[in-house]
Amino acid sequence: MTDPKIPTTTPRQSATFTQDVNSDIRRAAATGIYDIRGGGAKRKLPSFDDLLFMGASISRYPLEGYREKCETSVTIGGLHAENPIELDIPITIAGMSFGALSGPAKEALGRGASMAGTSTTTGDGGMTPEERGHSDKLVYQYLPSRYGMNPDDLRKADAIEIVVGQGAKPGGGGMLLGQKISDRVAHMRNLPKGIDQRSACRHPDWTGPDDLEIKILELREITGWKVPIYVKVAGARPYYDVTLAIKAGADAVVLDGMQGGTAATQDVFIEHVGQPTLAIIRPAVQALQDLGMHRKVQLILSGGIRSGADVAKAMALGADAVSIGSAALIALGDNDPKYEAEYNALGTTAGAYDDWHEGRDPAGITTQDPELMARFDPIEGGRRLKNYLKVMTLEAQTIARACGKNHLHNLEPEDLVALTMEAAAMAKIPLAGTDWYPGKPGTGF
C-alpha cells in the first residue's frame, strides 16, 4: 500500500523505449516477422521546410503576379533522343505499379497528368492498355523483375526509365504479397495467383556502369534512338551514381530521396537506409556540373515533394523537374479522413494508413479487391490530381515571380537561406542571417 504522505514521482516515459518502439518490439515478439509497410520514411528529417526564399528587394526586383509571365515548361531527354519529352509543368508522376495500385487508380494518374500537361510512369508489372490510353506522355519503367516487360510496350512508350534504385529502399527489391495477386496481375506477371511476388533488387542481365552503357545502347537500338532513356537511382551515393549514369549515356537522371514511397518493404529498410531528399540534390547537381551536363542531362528529383514551395526549392537547388508519388495518391483520395471509421477498423487512422500491401485500402486505390476498387472514380480522381498539379505549379510560379524569375528554371541557390545548421550543410545554403554554411570552402569548418 502506498503511503499517501510520501509524494510519488510522475510516471516517466523513456526517450529510448518510446511507446512506438515498445509496440514494435511487442509486434515482433508476437509474430516473429519484421514489419512490412508502404510509403516512405516517416521519421523527422531535414527537409525543404528548413529552407526559405528571400524574395525580391532593392537588389532584385519581382515580377507582377497577374501580368508578367513565369514559364514552367521543361524538355527532358534532348541529348540523345530524337523525340524528347516536352512537359508544360516540371512536376511528373512517379512510377507506381499496376498491382500495387488498382487499374482505375492508374487510369486516374494518366488522366490527371495528361490534363496538367505532364507525364506519368508505369511500374513493376508492365503497362496496361488503360494507362497507355489515358496518358499523353507515358514513361515505361524497365525494372529488375521485368514483370510484364515486352518490346511492344517498350515501343509504345514516350520514354524509358531504367530503375536501378528507389529512395525508400536503396539496394532492395520489392514484394507484392499474395493477397493482391488477382487473376489479371498474376497473368501480367506470369506467376501463379496468390503467391508472394518478389521483385529482384538488381537487374538480371547487367551489373555495373560499363554494362549499363551497353544496356542503354540495346534499348536505344530497339526503340530506334527515338525516345529518351532515364536512369532512376536512389539517394544513396548521389555524386557517384549520377556521374556513372551520365557516363553510361542517360538522357535524364531520376534521383529519389528516402521520403519517397514504396508499395511495400520492410519498415527498417524505409527508415534506416538512404538519405534525405534535401541532402542528395547538391551532390547530384555537382556531378552534372563537373561533367558539363547540367541542363543537358535533366535531373528529376523525387522523395517527399508536396507543394509548389518544394518544387521551387528543388529547382532553385538545380533540379530540372520533380516527381511525385505519395502526394499524387493523397490527391486521388488516399488516407482521406472520410474513411476514418474504416481505417480505425484496420487498426489505424487516416493519415497513418500504410499497409498498402494488404490490399484492403478503404479508398480503393492500393487494392485489387473489386468492391473496394469500385469506390474509386478514375474520372473524379483524374480531375483532383489535375487540380493539385495546377495548384503546385501556381505556388511555384508565385515564389519564382517574387524572386524576379520569369522561368522556374531561373530560380537559383542564391535565392535561398537555411533555417537550421543541418539544412545549411546539406543544401550548401547559408544559414539565415549569415553568409556561411558548414563546409563552405575557405571557412575552415
Add this chain to the structure above:
Amino acid sequence: MQTIDLSEIGLREMNKMLHSQADQTNQTAWEIINPKGAHAIACGLNAPIEVTVKGSTGYYCAGMNQHATVNIHGSAGPGTGENIMSGKIVIDGDASQYLGATGHGGLIVVKGNASSRCGISMKGVNIVVQGNIGHMSAFMGQSGNLVVCGDAGDALGDSCYEARFFVRGSVKSLGADCEKKEMRAEHIEILQGLLNEAGFDADPSEFTRYGSARTLYNFDVDNAGAY
C-alpha cells in the same frame, strides 16, 4: 540472301534495316559478316526473318526477339536473347552469362556450353544446351523449360517458381527451394519435343527433372534460413 557487312555500315544502320522488315517481307534471309563481338546485334527484331551472324557477338545479341530466327556462327556474349518473346536463337559456340534472361517465349539452342545465370528469371522461354551450364542458372525462374544435356553448376533453380529443369548429367548443387521431381510421361513428351526442335539426339529417359518445392511461395519466418 542479303549480306550486311557490319564493319562497313555500322550497328545503327544494320539494325534499322532489319527492323524495317515487315511481317510479309520477301527478304527473309540475312547474313551479317564482320560482327567482331559487337553489342546489340539484331536486337528487337519483330518479323519472321532469318538472320545468320558469321562470327561471335557481344552483349544482348537478339535481345527481345520476336518471330525471327537468329543463328550465331560463333560464341555469344552476355545477355544473348534477353527477354526473348518468340522465334529462335541458335548459338553454334558457347554462350556467356545471363543467356535468355527473363525470356517470355521462343527457343534458344546452344551447341556448346552456357555460363552462369543461364535462364535467370525465365518467364516462358525454352532453352536447350548441349553442353554444361554455370552456377545460379534459372534463378527465380518463373516458367518455361531449361534442358541441359551436360552438367549443371551450383545452385540450380534457386528460388524458382514454375519453370522446369531437365538435366542429363550431374547437378553440383540445387538452389533454395529447388528439388528433384518425378519424370512423368508428360515431361518425357515435353523434353523429347524440345530435343527434337533443338536437333539434339539424346534419350529423354537419361534426364532428371527438377523444379520448385513451392515452400517459399508465401513468406514464412520459419523459412528465413533458406535465403
